[in-house]
Amino acid sequence: MKILARAAALSALFLSTAAIAQTAPDVAWDITADLTTEIGARPAGSEQEAKARDWAVKRLTALGFKNVRVEPFTVTGFVRGAETAELTAPYPHKLHVTALGYSAPTPKGGLKAELVYFPNLDALKAAPEGSLKGKIAFIDHAMTRTQDGSSYGPYGAARRQGPGIAASKGASGVVIRSIGTDMHRNPHTGATSWPAGTAAIPAGAVSLPDAELIARIARTGKPMTMTLVLEGKAQADMPSGNVIAELPGRDPSLPPILIACHLDSWDLSTGAFDDAAGCGIITAAALRAQAKGQPLRTIRVLWAGAEEIGVFGGAAYARANAGQPHALAMESDFGADRVWRVRFNLSPANKPLRDKLTAALAPLGIAAGAGKANGGADVTAIIAAQKLAVIDLDQDGTRYFDLHHTPDDTLDKIDRKQLEQNVQAWTVVLEIVANEPGPISPE
Amino acid sequence: MKILARAAALSALFLSTAAIAQTAPDVAWDITADLTTEIGARPAGSEQEAKARDWAVKRLTALGFKNVRVEPFTVTGFVRGAETAELTAPYPHKLHVTALGYSAPTPKGGLKAELVYFPNLDALKAAPEGSLKGKIAFIDHAMTRTQDGSSYGPYGAARRQGPGIAASKGASGVVIRSIGTDMHRNPHTGATSWPAGTAAIPAGAVSLPDAELIARIARTGKPMTMTLVLEGKAQADMPSGNVIAELPGRDPSLPPILIACHLDSWDLSTGAFDDAAGCGIITAAALRAQAKGQPLRTIRVLWAGAEEIGVFGGAAYARANAGQPHALAMESDFGADRVWRVRFNLSPANKPLRDKLTAALAPLGIAAGAGKANGGADVTAIIAAQKLAVIDLDQDGTRYFDLHHTPDDTLDKIDRKQLEQNVQAWTVVLEIVANEPGPISPE
Numbered sequence: 046m047k048i049l050a051r052a053a054a055l056s057a058l059f060l061s062t063a064a065i066a067q068t069a070p071d072v073a074w075d076i077t078a079d080l081t082t083e084i085g086a087r088p089a090g091s092e093q094e095a096k097a098r099d100w101a102v103k104r105l106t107a108l109g110f111k112n113v114r115v116e117p118f119t120v121t122g123f124v125r126g127a128e129t130a131e132l133t134a135p136y137p138h139k140l141h142v143t144a145l146g147y148s149a150p151t152p153k154g155g156l157k158a159e160l161v162y163f164p165n166l167d168a169l170k171a172a173p174e175g176s177l178k179g180k181i182a183f184i185d186h187a188m189t190r191t192q193d194g195s196s197y198g199p200y201g202a203a204r205r206q207g208p209g210i211a212a213s214k215g216a217s218g219v220v221i222r223s224i225g226t227d228m229h230r231n232p233h234t235g236a237t238s239w240p241a242g243t244a245a246i247p248a249g250a251v252s253l254p255d256a257e258l259i260a261r262i263a264r265t266g267k268p269m270t271m272t273l274v275l276e277g278k279a280q281a282d283m284p285s286g287n288v289i290a291e292l293p294g295r296d297p298s299l300p301p302i303l304i305a306c307h308l309d310s311w312d313l314s315t316g317a318f319d320d321a322a323g324c325g326i327i328t329a330a331a332l333r334a335q336a337k338g339q340p341l342r343t344i345r346v347l348w349a350g351a352e353e354i355g356v357f358g359g360a361a362y363a364r365a366n367a368g369q370p371h372a373l374a375m376e377s378d379f380g381a382d383r384v385w386r387v388r389f390n391l392s393p394a395n396k397p398l399r400d401k402l403t404a405a406l407a408p409l410g411i412a413a414g415a416g417k418a419n420g421g422a423d424v425t426a427i428i429a430a431q432k433l434a435v436i437d438l439d440q441d442g443t444r445y446f447d448l449h450h451t452p453d454d455t456l457d458k459i460d461r462k463q464l465e466q467n468v469q470a471w472t473v474v475l476e477i478v479a480n481e482p483g484p485i486s487p488e
Numbered sequence: 489m490k491i492l493a494r495a496a497a498l499s500a501l502f503l504s505t506a507a508i509a510q511t512a513p514d515v516a517w518d519i520t521a522d523l524t525t526e527i528g529a530r531p532a533g534s535e536q537e538a539k540a541r542d543w544a545v546k547r548l549t550a551l552g553f554k555n556v557r558v559e560p561f562t563v564t565g566f567v568r569g570a571e572t573a574e575l576t577a578p579y580p581h582k583l584h585v586t587a588l589g590y591s592a593p594t595p596k597g598g599l600k601a602e603l604v605y606f607p608n609l610d611a612l613k614a615a616p617e618g619s620l621k622g623k624i625a626f627i628d629h630a631m632t633r634t635q636d637g638s639s640y641g642p643y644g645a646a647r648r649q650g651p652g653i654a655a656s657k658g659a660s661g662v663v664i665r666s667i668g669t670d671m672h673r674n675p676h677t678g679a680t681s682w683p684a685g686t687a688a689i690p691a692g693a694v695s696l697p698d699a700e701l702i703a704r705i706a707r708t709g710k711p712m713t714m715t716l717v718l719e720g721k722a723q724a725d726m727p728s729g730n731v732i733a734e735l736p737g738r739d740p741s742l743p744p745i746l747i748a749c750h751l752d753s754w755d756l757s758t759g760a761f762d763d764a765a766g767c768g769i770i771t772a773a774a775l776r777a778q779a780k781g782q783p784l785r786t787i788r789v790l791w792a793g794a795e796e797i798g799v800f801g802g803a804a805y806a807r808a809n810a811g812q813p814h815a816l817a818m819e820s821d822f823g824a825d826r827v828w829r830v831r832f833n834l835s836p837a838n839k840p841l842r843d844k845l846t847a848a849l850a851p852l853g854i855a856a857g858a859g860k861a862n863g864g865a866d867v868t869a870i871i872a873a874q875k876l877a878v879i880d881l882d883q884d885g886t887r888y889f890d891l892h893h894t895p896d897d898t899l900d901k902i903d904r905k906q907l908e909q910n911v912q913a914w915t916v917v918l919e920i921v922a923n924e925p926g927p928i929s930p931e
Contacts (some may be wrong), residue, residue: 078704082579082701082704082705083579084579085579085580085581086581086582093580136525136526136527136528137528137536138528138529138758139529141895228896228898228900228901229672229674229896230674230757230894230895230896230898231672231673231674253900254896254898254899254900257898257899257900258525258758258898258899261521261525261899262525314673315581315701451673452584452673453671453672453673453697455671455673455697455700455701456697456700456701456704457671457696457697457700458671
């Protein structure tokens with residue numbers, strides 16, 4: 046048996062290597078593949094996230110990074126339990142559901158209640174106070190795909206605010222159409238939050254085909270009932286941490302370039318797109334930038350913990366590193382499809398730097414875009430605290446919300462050619478900014 | 489609340505109607521939408537399948553069909569239970585698994601065993617007798633998409649024969665890479681069978697991303713262990729039945745044209761592609777063919793029961809209708825994407841008929857293909873028993889095995905333009921063959 050399996054394995058390896066025709070180690074791919082394979086799902090506060098930190102320290106050390114360390118903190122996490130949803134009237138259907146982060150657990154035996162359909166968040170907001178007492182609110186929406194991911198803001202509000210609004214109107218539970226753009230039976234999770242003074246209620250998301258079914262039935266006007274089981278719950282004081290590593294620059298007196306990704310993932314998948322690939326991209330680019338000669342400035346890599354449930358790692362980083370000046374912050378946390386646009390938050394005095402970056406990125410199919418760079422979630426706090434310059438290498442998000450927070454976010458979704466273009470774009474930027482001798486400042 | 493929901497519903501209905509710009513009732517779409525919405529999943533032998541028969545009788549009668557009736561039979565069905573799979577070593581991963589039809593249930597607490605990787609069915613066949621004792625066999629394969637669906641034969645053997653082979657070599661369980669071409673975390677079910685003298689063992693399929701993960705880990709050579717829970721089991725003497733209806737022809741002495749689909753679906757989805765749409769297509773086409781004037785021959789519609797677990801409906805039909813001569817048999821059971829090819833099994837004497845059909849289909853983008861038509865699963869028995877002429881309207885199967893037997897086989901997958909092309913192709917054929925006065929015979 047083992048001989049047969051190994052012969053096949055060797056042959057498969059050979060084919061895959063030949064097909065890719067890599068001549069050098071592919072650090073970005075290896076980090077993405079190995080983290081998703083050897084660790085897999087690594088939700089904030091979990092044992093798997095702790096294993097991921099150990100793995101990260103080992104990997105970054107092996108790759109030649111210096112000052113590799115973990116900065117620990119604790120979080121209130123979310124531990125998933127059994128979850129099912131059944132439409133019981135007017136037509137019985139088993140639905141594919143998942144709890145939102147910070148959902149309250151349903152009562153023993155499940156929550157059985159009338160399901161009230163709202164076509165969007167505004168309709169829910171217009172519902173009279175108390176009108177949802179004892180009922181489950183269903184929030185639909187019409188999110189579609191965008192290259193820049195901008196639909197996540199307005200439509201994502203159904204997940205971020207919807208459950209709190211339903212709870213404040215007396216609902217016993219809330220179910221939303223997943224915040225996503227695919228049409229697969231894989232619900233999208235994600236954290237919700239509860240306004241002060243509003244107790245958490247069970248809150249879940251159904252897959253988009255299930256939401257379409259509910260909308261279709263709602264249009265008949267027949268009353269709907271649901272049995273909802275969501276046994277997951279919040280858990281306080283779980284251990285998390287940021288992994289930090291450096292490639293020291295020639296001049297330690299200059300503030301470092303901070304580049305970030307997040308190490309944790311949601312629990313439903315191995316988190317390849319979100320955000321193992323981001324860690325792969327920034328780390329590979331830092332090494333490539335160094336390979337052409339030690340840069341002037343230190344490049345500091347932050348693999349943040351506990352991003353998914355509330356950007357706890359980013360906040361912890363800003364607190365723990367408040368005394369350390371930084372030159373510039375960047376993050377890769379939007380998948381691994383090609384970078385199509387660069388945006389800046391650089392002072393007018395940095396126009397030569399900006400022009401140099403724009404020119405260097407153009408051959409990669411990346412054009413300078415209007416609007417100010419804002420960095421990613423994990424660098425938001427340090428950018429705000431220190432008023433840092435920012436560069437955004439915007440990835441193509443057309444299919445990002447097909448995969449985001451679903452079981453489908455797996456290694457097979459990574460397109461190696463596009464991953465490589467990301468590494469090239471980041472390398473170009475790091476080579477320039479890490480060798481910039483003058484001050485780098487925001488607008 | 490209700491006012492708001494209804495206003496939105498009306499507005500959504502209006503938009504959808506305007507967008508489609510249908511001027512007449514769309515029978516094919518309505519059957520597909522209503523069967524999947526009002527009944528949903530309808531596995532062989534279940535209460536839902538019985539409800540679907542009642543629904544079918546009502547709908548076919550309302551549409552003006554005559555002699556609408558149910559021909560009952562009983563089947564050994566498969567009743568799904570809880571199902572989970574976890575890779576426990578060398579790296580813990582929760583996998584997405586589903587039981588194959590006729591899987592045996594796992595022991596209480598689940599089956600915990602070494603997982604042995606086989607790259608394909610031939611490798612499993614080469615395993616020494618007894619070498620799998622107490623182990624779980626994993627069967628991988630390399631199925632890719634084909635327009636004509638021809639890859640289902642060879643690669644589907646991993647599901648149809650693989651479990652029996654593993655059991656015969658002493659395996660305690662078997663898991664296969666789903667027989668499919670998508671890359672979503674939705675496993676594909678489907679029936680397996682056990683050779684005489686071989687006791688059933690637990691048999692499941694994991695989604696393709698999960699199979700890729702297992703293959704990747706297998707290539708490391710590290711021993712793998714799995715905990716498998718598959719609580720579904722076979723159940724004897726479940727009620728099923730065929731629904732039969734007719735559009736009587738002008739000459740009742742001529743043998744009818746038999747057109748088929750199947751009414752049952754797998755339990756994981758609402759069975760839109762497989763095969764609600766098939767029932768919609770043949771039924772809509774029969775009505776359209778009649779609308780141009782009553783045809784010479786009777787068109788008999790067969791909505792077969794219990795196809796998925798072993799084509800029981802087709803066998804029952806052939807038995808129950810052995811005394812009734814038929815002219816020709818056809819089936820629609822390959823989704824709802826466009827018909828791209830027509831194939832025939834017609835005698836040389838029917839060359840004029842064949843030429844007429846070929847010419848009439850050409851404007852729809854349908855070319856006559858080489859190879860003999862063989863009909864669909866539910867007409868196989870009657871074709872063999874009575875040596876019937878056959879016409880195959882071959883649908884584009886490029887994405888069929890993305891959806892086949894998965895939770896993803898839902899109404900949103902139906903492309904109304906392609907569905908309409910199917911109805912047009914079937915109408916063209918029925919108008920011609922149901923008005924053919926002379927004998928229609930196979931090669």
